[in-house]
Amino acid sequence: MSASTHHLAAADGSDTVEFADVDDVVERFADAGYLADSRLATTVFLQSRLGKPILLEGPAGVGKTQLAKTLAEVTGRELLRLQCYEGQDETTALYEWDYGKQLLYTQVLREKIGQVVADADTLAEAVDRIGAEESVFFSERFLSPRPLLEAVRSERPVVLLIDEVDRADEALEAVLLELLAEYQVSVPEIGTFVANHPPMIVLTSNNTRDLSAALKRRCLHLSLDYPEADRELDIIRSKNTGLSETLSAKLVEIVRGLRDLDLRKAPSISEAIDWARTLAVLGADELSAEILSQTANVVVKYDRDLTRALEAIPKLVDPNAEVPDHLHSHDHGHGHSHGHSHGSAHDHDHDHDHDHSGQTKRAEKDKPGRHADDYYGSPGAKSDAGLRDVSAAQGSRSFKAAPEKPSGRSRKRPF
Ligand SMILES: Nc1ncnc2c1ncn2[C@@H]1O[C@H](COP(=O)(O)OP(=O)(O)OP(=O)(O)O)[C@@H](O)[C@H]1O
Ligand SMILES: [Mg+2]
Numbered sequence: 001m002s003a004s005t006h007h008l009a010a011a012d013g014s015d016t017v018e019f020a021d022v023d024d025v026v027e028r029f030a031d032a033g034y035l036a037d038s039r040l041a042t043t044v045f046l047q048s049r050l051g052k053p054i055l056l057e058g059p060a061g062v063g064k065t066q067l068a069k070t071l072a073e074v075t076g077r078e079l080l081r082l083q084c085y086e087g088q089d090e091t092t093a094l095y096e097w098d099y100g101k102q103l104l105y106t107q108v109l110r111e112k113i114g115q116v117v118a119d120a121d122t123l124a125e126a127v128d129r130i131g132a133e134e135s136v137f138f139s140e141r142f143l144s145p146r147p148l149l150e151a152v153r154s155e156r157p158v159v160l161l162i163d164e165v166d167r168a169d170e171a172l173e174a175v176l177l178e179l180l181a182e183y184q185v186s187v188p189e190i191g192t193f194v195a196n197h198p199p200m201i202v203l204t205s206n207n208t209r210d211l212s213a214a215l216k217r218r219c220l221h222l223s224l225d226y227p228e229a230d231r232e233l234d235i236i237r238s239k240n241t242g243l244s245e246t247l248s249a250k251l252v253e254i255v256r257g258l259r260d261l262d263l264r265k266a267p268s269i270s271e272a273i274d275w276a277r278t279l280a281v282l283g284a285d286e287l288s289a290e291i292l293s294q295t296a297n298v299v300v301k302y303d304r305d306l307t308r309a310l311e312a313i314p315k316l317v318d319p320n321a322e323v324p325d326h327l328h329s330h331d332h333g334h335g336h337s338h339g340h341s342h343g344s345a346h347d348h349d350h351d352h353d354h355d356h357s358g359q360t361k362r363a364e365k366d367k368p369g370r371h372a373d374d375y376y377g378s379p380g381a382k383s384d385a386g387l388r389d390v391s392a393a394q395g396s397r398s399f400k401a402a403p404e405k406p407s408g409r410s411r412k413r414p415f
Contacts, residue, residue, distance in 0.1 A: 018048040018075050018200075034063065034070040035235050043222045044071065053180050053201035055165075055216065058224035060206055061268020067224075068161035068202035077200065078154070081161045082147040084168035090175045094185060095149045098142045105137070138189035148176075149185045149193060157197040165215075166205040173215055176203075180218040226259060232269060239273050242280030250287050251276055255299065257316040261308050267299035275299050289314040289321070 019025045025041040036044070044067075047054050056064040072079035082093055106113065116133060120126040145153055151160040165173065179185060183195040203219060205211060227235065229252050236248050243251065252272065259266040267275070275298045284291050292313050300309045314321040 019045050021045065028074040029070055030238075032070045032073045033238060034066060035231060035238060036067075037227070037231060040067070040222065040224070043220050047200060047220055050220070051198050053203060053219045055203045055205065055211070055219035055221050056224055057205045057207050057221070059226070059266065059268065061270040062224045062226060063269060064204040064224055065161065065163055068159060068163075068204070071200060071202065072159035072161075075157075075159065075200065077157050077159045079159050079161060080147045080151045080154070080199070081163060084162065084164050084166075084172065086167055086169065088168050088172055090172060091146065093146055093148050093172060093175060095146055095187060096144045097138065098144045102137050102142050105142075135189070140190060143187065143190070148179055149187075151199040151201075152179070152183060152185045152193045152195040154195075154197065154199070158199045160199040160201045162201065162203045164206060165203045166208045166211060170212060173212055177214055177218065180215070226256075226266075227269065229253065229256060232256075232272060235269060236273055236276050239276075241273060241276035243276040243284070247279065247284065247287055248276055251279070254287065254292065254313070254316045257312065258299065258309055261305075261312055263300065263305040263308060264302050265300075265305060271299040287317060289317045292317065 019028070022038065022041050022045045025044045026036055026038070029036045029041065029044075043054055046052070056067065058064060068081075069079060071077075113130070116129050117126040120129055143149075147160065151158050162176065165176070180201065183198045184192050186192045203215075226232070232255075233249055233252050236243070236252065237245070241248070255267050255272045255275070275295065278295050278298045279287070279291065282291065282295070293310050296306060296309050296313065300306045
């Protein structure tokens with residue numbers, strides 16, 4: 001390996017123009033079954049022209065992941081996906097050294113290695129000689145790319161979905177910065193891989209914590225919310241649920257009514273679709289409070305929410321229905337119909353009387369903005385260096401096993 005910067009495909013500018021204009025985005029997404037409003041379509045169009053990643057934030061089930069999948073489908077690009085989770089380390093995101101393969105090679109080549117050190121007088125000299133050859137073992141041959149490096153090395157243009165980035169720790173977020181800004185990944189032992197086909201990158205977040213300003217700055221930001229009634233009806237219609245137009249329209253209203261309740265997890269688009277299918281399968285020819293109550297578990301997934309939904313459904317079906325007094329208590333202060341833009345998990349803490357410990361823990365993790373405002377960039381925070389200097393962050397990843405030892409293999413570059 002001689003060059004330290006690897007251009008991985010011909011830089012001939014042959015990457016095609018992905019979309020003619022915003023309408024073209026809307027049309028092609030619709031053909032692929034995804035109904036985009038103009039705000040979303042504009043963001044996708046801008047991404048394709050400006051070459052910037054998109055950061056989608058919003059509650060569960062509003063079509064964030066689906067947008068990335070659809071983008072891959074309509075542009076004919078392969079979809080590479082990095083699913084983020086808490087405690088994830090960079091090796092699952094960037095690359096790993098294939099230790100098994102390295103070991104196999106050293107065993108097979110034992111004799112050859114023996115010759116290299118055969119006439120070394122001291123142990124130190126033997127180590128030096130092996131050290132001089134180590135670049136052989138830290139070369140591309142032994143590199144196992146994970147999604148980020150794979151996206152950069154790909155010979156063909158790809159869509160890279162970095163899903164639920166808010167679940168990952170900020171250390172991983174720091175690692176992403178180099179990729180997002182430069183479309184490159186540094187491997188200290190080999191060099192920097194630069195993509196000649198910039199991947200179209202989509203990051204999604206459910207807002208369980210605030211993302212760093214550094215990350216946000218590199219992206220086109222879009223918050224997705226539950227759609228307008230018309231568009232939700234269009235979406236349900238497009239899924240051929242089997243439920244009639246009239247009942248679907250009524251169902252959309254009821255789902256929107258449920259979203260106005262103070263639920264831990266408001267019903268999403270995907271749940272509305274499931275509900276429509278369920279009702280169609282049951283052959284519902286009207287949406288009575290009874291059939292809706294029997295099937296409400298399709299859209300409401302927590303016991304406490306179910307109780308609240310069951311209480312509210314008769315009133316949602318028929319606003320004149322007699323509703324016992326205590327049911328009004330949850331609605332105060334929620335006069336708007338779409339205020340749940342950042343998930344509906346904002347309000348569990350006053351509900352400890354119902355909490356089992358698992359529920360409390362989960363709720364903590366799902367809570368929007370669970371880190372304080374000064375979480376990033378607070379003076380002396382050790383994440384600071386990582387956020388500013390990506391190669392240092394990556395270096396420490398490789399070096400952390402033996403940071404001080406002068407003969408540590410990762411200190412030494414092959415060139
Ligand atoms: N605009 C849309 N057009 C068509 N279908 C949609 C649209 N938005 C959402 N859907 C439907 O909703 C389903 C759920 O969407 P998706 O899985 O992308 O949600 P998400 O926002 O990624 O949720 P989560 O945060 O739980 O991962 C999709 O499979 C799709 O069927
Ligand atoms: Mg998703």
